[in-house]
Amino acid sequence: MKRLVFGSLSFFEQWGAEVIRQPALMFTLVVAPFLLLFAFGAGVELGGPRPNTLVVQSPDAPVSIEPLLADLEQHVLIEGITESLPLARRSLERGDIDAVVVVPDNPQAFLEEGTQVPLQVLIGEVDPVRRSYARAYLRDQVAALNQRTIEQVLEEAQAGMGDVPQITADARGYVDVLDGARNELEDARTHVGELRDALVPLSATVADIDDTASQLTFFVPGLSRTQQQTERLRNAVTDLQSSVDEIDSRLATASGDDGLPTEEEIASIRGSLDEIDGMAGPLFGIAPQVISAPFRLELEDVTPVAPTFTSFYSPGVLALLVQHLAITLGALTLSRMRLLGVVNMLRVAPIRPVEVMLGNYLSYTVLTGIAAAALVALLVGVLGVPVFGAWWLVLATVVLLILCSLGIGFVVSLLSSSAQQATQVAMLILLGSIFFSGFAFSLDRITWPVRALSYLFPSTFGLRTLQDVMLRGLLRHPEDLVVLLVATVVLFVVGTLLMRRELRAR
Amino acid sequence: MPDSPTSDAPASSPSSPAGGPEDDPSPGAGLPRPAGRRPTDAHVTFRDVTRVLGDQPVLADIDLTAHSGELFGLVGPSGCGKTTLVRLIVGLLTPTEGEVLVRGVPPGDFAPRDRQRIGYLPQEFSLYPMLTVEENARFIAGLYGLSWFRRRRRIREVLEFLEIWDARGRLAEHISGGMKRRLGLACSMLHRPSLLVVDEPTAGLDPDLRAHIWEHLREVQQQGTTIFLTTQYIEEAERCDSVAVLDGGRMAALGSPADLRQRADISDTIDIEVDGLTPDDIRALWRLASVKDVRRAGPNRLLVRTDEGASAIPAISEEFAARDRRVTSIDAHQASFEEIFLRLVEQSRT
Numbered sequence: 122m123k124r125l126v127f128g129s130l131s132f133f134e135q136w137g138a139e140v141i142r143q144p145a146l147m148f149t150l151v152v153a154p155f156l157l158l159f160a161f162g163a164g165v166e167l168g169g170p171r172p173n174t175l176v177v178q179s180p181d182a183p184v185s186i187e188p189l190l191a192d193l194e195q196h197v198l199i200e201g202i203t204e205s206l207p208l209a210r211r212s213l214e215r216g217d218i219d220a221v222v223v224v225p226d227n228p229q230a231f232l233e234e235g236t237q238v239p240l241q242v243l244i245g246e247v248d249p250v251r252r253s254y255a256r257a258y259l260r261d262q263v264a265a266l267n268q269r270t271i272e273q274v275l276e277e278a279q280a281g282m283g284d285v286p287q288i289t290a291d292a293r294g295y296v297d298v299l300d301g302a303r304n305e306l307e308d309a310r311t312h313v314g315e316l317r318d319a320l321v322p323l324s325a326t327v328a329d330i331d332d333t334a335s336q337l338t339f340f341v342p343g344l345s346r347t348q349q350q351t352e353r354l355r356n357a358v359t360d361l362q363s364s365v366d367e368i369d370s371r372l373a374t375a376s377g378d379d380g381l382p383t384e385e386e387i388a389s390i391r392g393s394l395d396e397i398d399g400m401a402g403p404l405f406g407i408a409p410q411v412i413s414a415p416f417r418l419e420l421e422d423v424t425p426v427a428p429t430f431t432s433f434y435s436p437g438v439l440a441l442l443v444q445h446l447a448i449t450l451g452a453l454t455l456s457r458m459r460l461l462g463v464v465n466m467l468r469v470a471p472i473r474p475v476e477v478m479l480g481n482y483l484s485y486t487v488l489t490g491i492a493a494a495a496l497v498a499l500l501v502g503v504l505g506v507p508v509f510g511a512w513w514l515v516l517a518t519v520v521l522l523i524l525c526s527l528g529i530g531f532v533v534s535l536l537s538s539s540a541q542q543a544t545q546v547a548m549l550i551l552l553g554s555i556f557f558s559g560f561a562f563s564l565d566r567i568t569w570p571v572r573a574l575s576y577l578f579p580s581t582f583g584l585r586t587l588q589d590v591m592l593r594g595l596l597r598h599p600e601d602l603v604v605l606l607v608a609t610v611v612l613f614v615v616g617t618l619l620m621r622r623e624l625r626a627r
Numbered sequence: 628m629p630d631s632p633t634s635d636a637p638a639s640s641p642s643s644p645a646g647g648p649e650d651d652p653s654p655g656a657g658l659p660r661p662a663g664r665r666p667t668d669a670h671v672t673f674r675d676v677t678r679v680l681g682d683q684p685v686l687a688d689i690d691l692t693a694h695s696g697e698l699f700g701l702v703g704p705s706g707c708g709k710t711t712l713v714r715l716i717v718g719l720l721t722p723t724e725g726e727v728l729v730r731g732v733p734p735g736d737f738a739p740r741d742r743q744r745i746g747y748l749p750q751e752f753s754l755y756p757m758l759t760v761e762e763n764a765r766f767i768a769g770l771y772g773l774s775w776f777r778r779r780r781r782i783r784e785v786l787e788f789l790e791i792w793d794a795r796g797r798l799a800e801h802i803s804g805g806m807k808r809r810l811g812l813a814c815s816m817l818h819r820p821s822l823l824v825v826d827e828p829t830a831g832l833d834p835d836l837r838a839h840i841w842e843h844l845r846e847v848q849q850q851g852t853t854i855f856l857t858t859q860y861i862e863e864a865e866r867c868d869s870v871a872v873l874d875g876g877r878m879a880a881l882g883s884p885a886d887l888r889q890r891a892d893i894s895d896t897i898d899i900e901v902d903g904l905t906p907d908d909i910r911a912l913w914r915l916a917s918v919k920d921v922r923r924a925g926p927n928r929l930l931v932r933t934d935e936g937a938s939a940i941p942a943i944s945e946e947f948a949a950r951d952r953r954v955t956s957i958d959a960h961q962a963s964f965e966e967i968f969l970r971l972v973e974q975s976r977t
Binding site: 127128130132133134135138139142143236461462463465466467468469470472473625627 | 717718719720721734735739740742743745748751752753755757759762765766767768769770771772773774775776820872932974
């Protein structure tokens, strides 16, 4: 027991003394990753800058592109306008610009033919992520352009439709007067004529509404109900006008009280006017923006706080750094001992393989743990990275990640024949972790069976747990900690057996 | 050196500590022991040991015994198998054939308690260059389970004994080669081993430092520690109680330095200058019992080979005095151990 304690601790003392004499090592372990993350958070934008764009317009274009340019400038940087598509294409191929927008010569002609207007956009991006982003961005922009076009059409149509409520209000005034003069034949004739004249613009207006509804249905297929409504409106107006015409005709030939409009007829006219108001109201009351975009996104984010770039990537950086540091230190252990000849001292000394392993685990866990703690302190204290979950979970995850990674490092070290080989393996593990651990791409974007690779790296489990605990405040995958624990135990046993083989007489 | 080495369990010894050489069944037991030292039990025993590395035998048919408390030297040129033999003792290697026993236990079966009794200074002692002298010693002491309190006291004792205490705060990468060797020796002694296995302790050091290290080794031995060392400096073998001469992986000779000198059969030479030297004078010398050869090296100069130069000089001087000749100078030249080594190797090859 005494030898177990003092033997194991002697590795810790030796490492501690060596590390203290290397302040640059602590800088490399803690400050450098922090500065990298700081620069990353400060300098990388989501989505990137607005693309530099060249606009191509044919000299024969019959329409002005000024409105289109004004709209485009909200989303892209317009480098210039050219008439030559080949010239613009060459600029794009050379990488001088990011995109080319080709303005259609005559959009109206396409619409009149009942086809969509092609809006040609050329891109020359080789980065798959940026290509994907550009496609989504352009689709979004074209949809927005369509929406704004519908809005404009609606605004113009509504402006030209006249004012149905005003017409019906005027008509009601004549109806009231008619009602008052209902018993006087001559007065009734005069007022019915006035009412009939007042209703004439209503027919023209309803015809305009009908046209508008047809156009809207063309742009927005979902608005077919509007066309049905305008048909009913048109019928109601026709019926009203027929009723008034009939009264007018009757009064023209009437003598005495026989042809005078009845109280029921006056009430019917009032009812028809109310019905027309009721049907036209919704059509005129709906704002063009509502018709062009009937659905509005209501997004609710249930995460405790919207993470910044830095916050989102911090748990990943922490997990990768801890893993890489532990694996590298572990992987170089035996190489260094072999190089210095310490392995022979261990073979001769009364120290057991398990004591050598425990000593090295202790040394490197403390060293990596200090580096991780310092990094977490900087991330939280300086960069404001949140920790919504329990701190003990962060601690447990980091410790398990260190132990598991050290196990991998020791096994690599014990199986490698040279320091170069061990370093290469450590670098390969880091590279694999960046691609497959969920750091660069989320795990659900990695398909099976390739995703099986992800579960070979401890950082996959550490990263997911740290992200959940720090940014969501909960532990969604407790099994990740179990996996790390089991892997730690297995790797310790395997490492100890390999160390026993290493220290055996040859 | 204040303390005695770690005691060994007598029960583990294959031979009785009380028994004489005749009771000792170990190889080499029949050879005469060094003068003034009574052989006790066998500490290290090789029986017909062969070790093959790759497909080359590095050691072949090695038989030897190093007894408790003795300073056993293994000499031979570079590449003769000294380090391999030492590694067999400490358990770094196992024999391909034959048997190695340390206190009756094969090194391959060493328990931690057996290892605790062995101190080992490899040819290239392992140092952490970024640690100080004291920290390196502390690390090794920890491997041998010394508690912090004992460790502190013991490190001071040993570093002071080897005269490197003043350098305890210096980084190992900044100390001289001699200090490194002494630090290595210190580390191998920290846990008070009963067997100290030292591979080339003086290699690459200047004569003063070599002599100094030998003094330290002698002092350690006087504390009761068995020392098994290798050296490529043949003349150092004369400082040992027993010497094994290795040549090409085979044992060329084994015995005390005096035994080896005798077995090499190399005469001492006496250089004499005499006034008025005559052929009769030479013939007179031939008649002396100790004289083996007489050669004229000049008009008045003779080179006389004898079994032992120091004891023959009085007889020769008396002979010339009786013949009324004036000896102007007379010097005895003892055969160097290097010459003895070469002769022994030559003998073993023939």
